[in-house]
Amino acid sequence: xxxxxxxxxxxxxxxxxxxxxxxxxxxxxxxxxxxxxxxxxxxxxxxxxxxxxxxxxxxxxxxxxxxxxxxxxxxxxxxxxxxxxxxxxxxxxxxx
Amino acid sequence: xxxxxxxxxxxxxxxxxxxxxxxxxxxxxxxxxxxxxxxxxxxxxxxxxxxxxxxxxxxxxxxxxxxxxxxxxxxxxxxxxxxxxxxxxxxxxxxxxxxxxxxxxxxxxxxxxxxxxxxxxxxxxxxxxxxxxxxxxxxxxxxxxxxxxxxxxxxxxxxxxxxxxxxxxxxxxxxxxxxxxxxxxxxxxxxxxxxxxxxxxxxxxxxxxxxxxxxxxxxxxxxxxxxxxxxxxxxxxxxxxxxxxxxxxxxxxxxxxxxxxxxxx
Numbered sequence: 063x064x065x066x067x068x069x070x071x072x073x074x075x076x077x078x079x080x081x082x083x084x085x086x087x088x089x090x091x092x093x094x095x096x097x098x099x100x101x102x103x104x105x106x107x108x109x110x111x112x113x114x115x116x117x118x119x120x121x122x123x124x125x126x127x128x129x130x131x132x133x134x135x136x137x138x139x140x141x142x143x144x145x146x147x148x149x150x151x152x153x154x155x156x157x158x
Numbered sequence: 159x160x161x162x163x164x165x166x167x168x169x170x171x172x173x174x175x176x177x178x179x180x181x182x183x184x185x186x187x188x189x190x191x192x193x194x195x196x197x198x199x200x201x202x203x204x205x206x207x208x209x210x211x212x213x214x215x216x217x218x219x220x221x222x223x224x225x226x227x228x229x230x231x232x233x234x235x236x237x238x239x240x241x242x243x244x245x246x247x248x249x250x251x252x253x254x255x256x257x258x259x260x261x262x263x264x265x266x267x268x269x270x271x272x273x274x275x276x277x278x279x280x281x282x283x284x285x286x287x288x289x290x291x292x293x294x295x296x297x298x299x300x301x302x303x304x305x306x307x308x309x310x311x312x313x314x315x316x317x318x319x320x321x322x323x324x325x326x327x328x329x330x331x332x333x334x335x336x337x338x339x340x341x342x343x344x345x346x347x348x349x350x351x352x353x354x355x356x357x358x359x360x361x362x363x364x365x366x367x368x369x370x371x372x373x374x375x376x377x378x379x380x381x382x383x384x385x386x387x388x389x390x391x392x393x394x395x396x397x398x399x400x401x402x403x404x405x406x407x408x409x410x411x412x413x414x415x416x417x418x419x420x421x422x423x
């Protein structure tokens with residue numbers, strides 16, 4: 063396996079430089095109380111998360127490509143976004 | 159003994175449907191899953207062993223196991239408004255850990271990890287009545303480096319041998335697949351033709367060929383979750399797949415498949 067092939071993979075080794083960012087996405091995805099705080103006031107919710115200003119900006123916009131370029135795991139970006147939508151617009155969903 | 163083997167899609171839009179999803183397609187997948195439920199009721203398993211890939215729910219970056227077994231009395235999780243709690247068949251779970259390690263597979267076990275929706279979504283639809291206890295079997299699919307397809311297949315072979323030697327009637331269910339690329343720029347363009355080629359091979363009983371695909375190929379084809387299927391294929395050998403459905407949505411190849419495995423009597 064070449065280094066190049068790894069770099070081109072859709073799902074890559076999560077760099078430790080993006081640990082705080084991935085942890086924040088994980089909290090949005092898996093911690094409902096945190097996701098509710100995030101919806102109410104995203105800046106306050108992420109204040110303790112040690113994110114860079116750029117990470118906060120990309121997160122606020124849920125800018126998938128920018129977040130992934132920073133080392134965010136694509137699945138965490140995807141599901142964090144979906145969970146926020148589920149919380150914000152529960153009436154738009156059909157439950158089975 | 160092993161009395162049944164199935165693969166079932168688990169995309170969350172099958173459980174919670176946003177307006178973006180074709181309702182008729184979702185209902186067709188539900189119908190295929192209902193066939194699995196009826197089949198399970200006919201096969202009368204004592205326990206369902208479910209192979210799934212955690213979606214960074216039970217295991218975050220504090221510890222990333224390649225292969226894990228949930229051992230304990232019960233397991234629980236949440237997804238949106240769903241709160242689920244399922245009994246674990248502890249004697250079988252413990253036997254799988256002990257015998258798997260004895261056979262050279264360095265399994266992680268947990269008695270306290272959240273159960274991801276990858277386990278729950280199929281069970282929501284296919285759990286026979288009355289409900290059976292489960293054994294959740296985790297294969298890392300989302301956090302690279304994942305176990306190789308060859309390793310998954312070898313673990314599945316060992317798992318099949320362990321299950322066949324047990325007194326319980328066990329149905330094996332692989333959760334996940336087929337092609338999809340969540341969170342990437344390929345989300346709206348999965349590799350449906352690749353999926354169809356795989357299903358043809360599986361219907362011809364050529365499942366062991368999947369042990370030779372590379373991790374890079376699975377990633378390229380949106381099929382990293384097929385590691386759960388490949389694990390199951392190690393257990394079912396050359397059984398021919400009966401494809402209940404293949405329903406490609408705009409972002410996901412939804413498949414429901416059975417491998418008839420031997421005499422269930």
